[in-house]
Amino acid sequence: MASVVNVFGMPIQLLSSVLSLALVSLICARINSILRLQRQKHSQAIEVIKDGIDIVYEGPNGEVDIVAVHGFGANLNYAWTADVGNKIRFRWLERLLPEEVPNSRIMTFSFQSNWLLDAPKTQTTLCATALLNALHNKRQETNSTERPIIFMGHSFGGNLIQQAIVNSLLHEGREYIAMATVGVLFFGTPHRGSKDASWGRIIAELGSYSGLNSYDGIIRDLEEESTNQINLLHDFSVWLRRTSVESVCFFELKETDYGQKIGFSGIRRKIVVTETSACIDGYAKISLDVDHLHLNQFKGPDDAS
Secondary structure (H helix, E strand, C coil): CCCCCEECCEEHHHHHHHHHHHHHHHHHHHHHHHHHHHHHHHHHHCCCCCCEEEEEEECCCCCEEEEEECCCCCCHHHHCEEECCCCCEEEHHHHCHHHHCCCEEEEEEECCCCCCCCCCCCCHHHHHHHHHHHHHHHHHHCCCCCCCEEEEEECHHHHHHHHHHHHHCCCCCCHHHHHHEEEEEEECCCCCCECHHHHHHHHHHHHHHCCCCCCCHHHHHCECCCHHHHHHHHHHHHHHHHHCCEEEEEEECCCEEHHHHHCCCCCCEECCCCHHHHCCCCCEEEEECCCHHHCCCCCCCCCCC
């Protein structure tokens, strides 16, 4: 007796495999189509997106440096802005934050964070070193090495800030950056990794096989319960307790629909960084009624977040 039911003359197991491959092929085709557009945008935008420190606001009496670090795979042109309609984005670092902290200097740090298309072979420690050097050079140039620092990091940007602070304590001539830090704000930072990082590794591997020059170096660091992240969180937490630096962790309440980006809404909808991973034990935590991508995007003073 046949142990397998045939459908359209094909065994069920084989049919299932064919359908799975068909779905993967469909998704990959969609991704490749989007990536072709992204490659065109990338070549067009390359002149306006640069690495390093950029001052977006400088108050009349600089009393504090506020440094914002975007997340992994982010575009600095959009990372700290919010869509307010009619293709207009509200740049809250430049328009909203100065109203609250007028005597500040607000800076953004940009780094090569692309992992899927023409990705650099980088890693967390290299990006952290770049942040330290860029911030050190800017403060030296402006004779402001004694000025207090408040860091803000979205997603992986928070991990990068942690690594930079820990590294600064080990590098002669950079220790003052950790000593000058008075506050750190984390927006959906995966202190204990994220399950979505494993999904990202799969996509990166597919990208490599497809000739997209993908790279999963940093993604491996961000996997759930990553040894690197657990050790980094420990070292950073020890520093926090010793210095009594203020720290606040913001976490998402809404699921992120990543499938929508490739035309398959709902296919990959979930909380990207859980409350457990986004928060540091013993420090303030605040929930925001948004998804992961919008944690650092505020539309103005009346924004619900």
